Structures are given as C-alpha cells and as structure tokens.
Amino acid sequence: QVQLVESGGGWAQPGDSLRLSCAASGRTSSDAPMAWFRQSTGTEREFVAAMQGRGRPYYADSVKDRFTIAGDNAKNTVYLQMNNLKPEDTAVYFCATRDRRIIVGALRRPDVYEYWGQGTQVTVSS
Numbered sequence: 001q002v003q004l005v006e007s008g009g010g011w012a013q014p015g016d017s018l019r020l021s022c023a024a025s026g027r028t029s030s031d032a033p034m035a036w037f038r039q040s041t042g043t044e045r046e047f048v049a050a051m052q053g054r055g056r057p058y059y060a061d062s063v064k065d066r067f068t069i070a071g072d073n074a075k076n077t078v079y080l081q082m083n084n085l086k087p088e089d090t091a092v093y094f095c096a097t098r099d100r101r102i103i104v105g106a107l108r109r110p111d112v113y114e115y116w117g118q119g120t121q122v123t124v125s126s
Contacts, residue, residue, distance in 0.1 A: 001026045001027070002027055002115045005023045005025075006021065006095050006118065007021050007023070008020040008021050009093060009122045010121075010122070011124075011125070012123070013124070013125070013126055014085060014087060014125075017083045018122060019079055019081050019082065020093055022078045022095030022117060023076065023077050024078070025076065028097075030073045032052070032099060033107055034050065034096070035095065035097070036094070037095075038091035038092065038093045038094070043091075046060065048067065049063065049080060050107040050108065051070075053101070055104065057070075067081065068081040069081075078095060080095075085124045086124060090124050092120065096110070096117070097114070098115065
C-alpha cells in the first residue's frame with residue numbers, strides 16, 4: 001500500500017521561503033502523477049501543483065512563478081519549493097498520488113488521487 005508523509009511545514013514571514021517534502025513508501029511508480037493541494041480554514045481543498053513523469057509541471061495561477069514542484073525518484077520523494085510566501089499561502093498542504101498515469105487535463109482535480117498524506121501546516125504572517 002502506498003503511504004505519503006509530508007514534512008517541512010512551519011511558520012514563515014511574508015517573503016520567506018519554505019520547502020515541503022512528500023516521502024512515498026510502499027508501491028510507487030515514477031510514471032504516476034504527484035500533486036500538492038492546500039486547504040485553509042473554512043475553504044475547499046484547492047490545487048497547488050502537479051507533475052507526472054518527465055512532463056512539464058502544472059501550477060495554480062495563485063502560486064505560478066513562486067512555487068516549484070520537483071521529484072527525486074531515487075528517494076521516492078516529491079518537493080514543493082515555496083518562495084516569496086504570502087499570508088494567503090497559509091493552509092494545510094497535502095501531497096497526493098495515484099497508481100496510474102492520467103490525462104494531464106485531470107491533474108488539477110483532487111478526486112483523481114487515490115492516496116493522500118496527513119498534511120503539513122504552513123503559516124505565513126508577520
């Protein structure tokens with residue numbers, strides 16, 4: 001069974017950087033998509049970033065040019081580098097994956113992901 005564990009969250013000031021990690025264990029595939037979602041208090045879970053194999057990464061407009069998703073297949077780990085953090089980035093961040101590749105147009109949909117981590121809190125404030 002695939003298990004995902006996020007780490008790297010914490011408190012940051014506006015303009016700071018954080019790097020989140022998502023370590024996968026169990027059955028994993030380098031061809032399967034990996035994604036990051038976030039959910040703040042009182043809101044629905046929203047897409048942040050996704051990647052699949054060696055395809056180009058996809059980002060939400062709200063984080064484009066600030067966040068970068070990258071993977072290390074040897075370590076079965078996916079990262080989310082977050083630069084120039086803003087207060088509106090405050091949320092619980094979740095990583096997600098599924099067993100098989102999927103049409104790239106569906107990578108932004110949370111319902112296509114079978115496995116989810118427990119989440120890591122990111123708080124951005126002065």
